Amino acid sequence: MSTLHVLSHSPFGDDRLSSCLRLIGADDALLLSGDAAYALQPGTVPFTALEARGLKLYVLAEDVQARAIEVPDWAESIDYPAFVELSIHHDKVNSWL
Secondary structure, eight states, X not given: OOEEXXXXXXXXXXXXXXXXXXXXXXXXXXXXXXXXXXXXSTTXXXXXXXHHHTOEEEEEHHHHHHTTOOOOTTSEEEOHHHHHHHHHHSSEEEEEO
């Protein structure tokens, strides 16, 4: 059973990202939205943690564009229709509120 984990809070304000990374399974995926896109800033602890995990990582295109963040080649930038498809593809969706 796979889960799509959705993070929308900045990784610099609390430990949601690190908690998620401890629980995420091999068949799961992670979607960064809103301020969670800041995790893709090169040279930061969140960036290094995500890069090292090698997980299926997605980020909403409009959120990285709004924050002028470049998407690394190991992550995929998607739009809202693709977000809906990801939600349907996985058995569960877990929003880290």
